[in-house]
Ligand SMILES: NC(=O)C1=CN([C@@H]2O[C@H](COP(=O)(O)OP(=O)(O)OC[C@H]3O[C@@H](n4cnc5c(N)ncnc54)[C@H](O)[C@@H]3O)[C@@H](O)[C@H]2O)C=CC1
């Protein structure tokens with residue numbers, strides 16, 4: 001009986017994907033920890049598995065080597081695969097797949113939620129009212145503001161669509177220019193320096209790769225407006241957190257909305273405790289709808305691999321942290 005290890009915390013909510021795996025004759029090993037697994041835990045659980053469905057667990061070279069004798073696929077439940085050592089997988093002949101498009105709308109909606117929450121101080125006022133207060137703070141509108149999108153791929157494009165509906169002007173930085181974004185939404189492509197200098201809101205939607213790790217640092221923060229609000233639903237690694245903490249504390253920028261952190265949960269509460277910061281615990285794709293789509297697509301990849309079929313959405317380029 002083929003064995004699939006299904007680790008994403010919300011995978012088991014998807015009855016359809018569960019049923020698909022059972023119908024395909026899989027023995028399914030679930031993650032009962034309620035959190036992503038560490039390398040040592042994964043090394044134990046991966047042994048003898050034919051397929052691994054993973055969220056943001058530590059799929060290192062050692063994990064892949066432990067699974068290599070039987071492992072036929074690592075199916076990412078989601079799209080950001082920086083938690084998987086793709087080079088090692090490739091060396092061991094194990095395909096890595098993702099679920100493109102499945103989390104897109106959910107992450108875009110969260111990015112907008114964080115923009116609005118920071119601009120209108122919603123969590124802070126909510127906490128005050130619940131304590132019997134009536135502290136009304138003055139927020140700012142999104143309308144007529146400049147939104148800078150770093151990484152205009154699937155999620156970035158959905159954010160643009162929504163931002164335009166809020167009457168925002170959108171500028172973007174990406175190596176690939178999408179003519180449809182220019183034609184349909186009036187997006188203007190600019191350099192990173194121009195994006196930092198001109199944006200009222202900056203939203204990150206690029207993958208964590210060597211070129212982007214640490215891109216939000218002392219130097220880039222110094223180029224931003226004092227009124228700028230930074231939104232990160234991409235990966236914590238894009239940001240030098242100490243530099244962001246200092247920029248937010250000193251008024252170098254006005255606020256931040258953060259869904260992702262270098263370490264999750266964050267190593268210190270410094271940033272998340274600031275009054276001008278709104279956070280969420282890496283839940284960009286954590287909706288019922290995105291969960292169903294990601295689970296189904298990842299389950300299909302597991303089944304394809306066990307049947308000896310080619311993966312549908314393999315990761316092409318090796319990516320390192
Ligand atoms: N918070 C959450 O729960 C989730 C976070 N994510 C993150 O969002 C990221 C983006 O996802 P998608 O839009 O689906 O991916 P995508 O592959 O469709 O888009 C990524 C875009 O980033 C661009 N890019 C690559 N290198 C860049 C660089 N150096 N500077 C600027 N742009 C660059 C690419 O050209 C591409 O247009 C994922 O890599 C993942 O890290 C994804 C899903 C859920």
Ligand SMILES: O=C(O)CCC(=O)C(=O)O
Pocket residue numbers: 008054055056077078079080081103282285
């Ligand atoms: O598995 C998760 O909980 C998060 C997924 C994610 O961040 C991604 O799709 O890149």
